[in-house]
Amino acid sequence: MSEREIIKTTCPRDCYDSCGIAVVRRDGQVTRVLGDPDHPVSRGALCGKCAIAYNGAWRDADVRLTRPLKRIGKKGEGRFAPTTWDEALAAIAERLDGIASRGDAERILTAHYTGTCSVIANGFPMRFFNRLGAREVEPDSICNLAGHLALDYVYGISVKGIDPRTAKDSACVLVWGANPSASGPHAHKYWLQEQPGKLIVVDPVRTPTADLADLHLRPYPGSDAALAFAMMHVIKHEGLLDDDFIAAHTLGFDELAPSLAACTPEWGEATTGVAAEDIQAAARVYAAGPSILWLGQALQRQRTGGNIFRAVSLLPALTGNIGKAGAGLYYLNGKGATRNMDLSYVSCPSLRRSEVPSLSHMDLVEALNDPAEAEALILWNINIAASNPRQQALREALGRDDLFTVVIDLFQTDSADYADYVLPAASFLEFDDLVGSYLHLTLSAQAQVMAPLGEALPNQEIFRRLAGAMGFEEEALFEDDQSIIDTMLAQTGLGIGFDELKARGTVEMTKEPQILFEDGVFPTPSGRIEIASAQAEADGLPRLPQPSAEERPANGRLRLLSPASPWHMNSSYDNDPRIAERARETVVTLHPDDAARLGLKAGGRVSLENETGRIEMMLEVADVVPPGVALSPKGRWPKRDGNGANINALNPGEKADMGASTAVHGVEVAITPVT
Ligand SMILES: Nc1nc2c(c(=O)[nH]1)N[C@H]1C(S)=C(S)[C@@H](COP(=O)(O)OP(=O)(O)OC[C@H]3O[C@@H](n4cnc5c(=O)[nH]c(N)nc54)[C@H](O)[C@@H]3O)O[C@H]1N2
Ligand SMILES: Nc1nc2c(c(=O)[nH]1)N[C@H]1C(S)=C(S)[C@@H](COP(=O)(O)OP(=O)(O)OC[C@H]3O[C@@H](n4cnc5c(=O)[nH]c(N)nc54)[C@H](O)[C@@H]3O)O[C@H]1N2
């Protein structure tokens, strides 16, 4: 009789859900990776993409990187020979040491993000880079920095949002610029559908989440600040303001109020495309509350994304929809901030001897082109050749012969093709760690269920060994996983050890739903919600959010949206054969009016072009997208696409108005038939 056992672990992908996983092992060998039926969010199922990939590419030694590799071909060509860990680490250490010992450590760039989000594998490698004095490419600048900075101005914090369980007391959930049907499929399937209130969705696209809504508002992309102002106009003029809350907990409403007068629903309709009566209806339902406001990541990926975020985030302040059960706002629940974990313990910024300013991903191409700025580049948990803007220019920069590049990944990505050394990372199934969802206030165990494939090593072990090869001596660089896990678990105050967490899989941080800002104190300079912000003004931004909308594309061009795809996780999974079957060809979707205007036929090939690049796709015609918008989700590997490029070949890398953060949903393209 073979022995069957089930081990609980957790999905650490960059996803709102952080699903519980049940790994089936027979005689010590993993046979299936399934959903954990006990998990409060996912209730027994993984999403389709992970169900395939975790039983496919992620455990397939023929697809995974299993040995360190050394480049033998030209950069970008993807020709490598196997080497040993000792040789690779010695060579890397020698190069980095050569740069650092002449005082140029800031010419060593490191870019990393959320390839894996577990606490140690996501944070520990920074101990090495802090000690080295390397320059960090600002991680959030590729994703959500503008939104963080905007909420910091208004609320003093951006990483503490509602406890989703409080929705049992809500009369309305307003999802603004997020599409959980793709980006958090279990939040879509259970949480949103079971909450008792009305669902309002603000999204130009009719997504499956929008299909669930009682009210779906479809503003033109980048016009959301105007929509928020029109809603605030209605709230004020229909007597729906919470005057007591405004007086007690906010600053600057008197300065804002005059600007609301002109923002009538009719003005709102003309500016955003949303019907005046829908603006009124949404404002009334939201104001009556208790209401939850979900600020999606897409909302701030715009040229004026910071202003948009400031404007929309005023709705809770004006209506008192915060500080009580069933109310509040949500952007991201930071795994440290909402779980009492001090993540700086993991990354140890104190190891840094001098400050080195970070670099925006939007400025990476220039930096890589300049030997005085970049002599070495180390990438881990990130695939810039697929996911960064200015794809062609970035490739050329990565091709620079004297740029020493190291890529750490599970797979031979497009980025890895440019490496001098490729190092194989272990997957989350192959080491212990902690996972905290960025929506649900849970803490979960990531449990090792199998040995690393081949010679792969967890990120943290790679950097311990590299620290050794460099001759570094600080103890913190060598701390083992168990010690870090114990320290972090102790900080949480949950009173449980890792063995108990592993047995339970996932625990809620509190028994009852937490209420956000229950004490009415906000960590801004004034302790109030800062509608008017002296800090923003000091930083060269307007003192108040502006009732503006971005200019629409001219000359028949369309606004290109490339949000999360249900079959990819960012650029992950494109190389799994069963997922590739489902996403065989890259598709762009246009409204029937645009297709007709441009003389394009459904099923035909079209060219998407702008000053940054050109790619071809198959055309789908459907009124799920509004006129003037083209939709084509992110996620393809450039080298697996017939174009040898993906959607980011069209992204000029324009910056949002805060933090030099990405404005990827502000891209404009011309679309023509391919004959
Ligand atoms: N056009 C367009 N582009 C976008 C976006 C968009 O909306 N539109 N969104 C942007 C956003 S929000 C983001 S966050 C970025 C993310 O973009 P990517 O960097 O592509 O993110 P991922 O695919 O999540 O992970 C990156 C890599 O981490 C690897 N990885 C997984 N686990 C591990 C591990 O344990 N160790 C190591 N070393 N590697 C691991 C994966 O194999 C993968 O190759 O893309 C951005 N690019
Ligand atoms: N399956 C899957 N899940 C993922 C990811 C993935 O790639 N695949 N990526 C993960 C990552 S890194 C992130 S950051 C999150 C992002 O996930 P979300 O927060 O959901 O953000 P996006 O996917 O960028 O876009 C969501 C919706 O915003 C809409 N939108 C675009 N522009 C505007 C606008 O100007 N105004 C309004 N109101 N709506 C707009 C788009 O049409 C889209 O339907 O998802 C995470 N989850």
Ligand code: SF4
């Ligand atoms: S990617 Fe998200 S939905 Fe899919 S298994 Fe992981 S946590 Fe769950």
Ligand SMILES: [Mo]
């Ligand atoms: Mo992201």
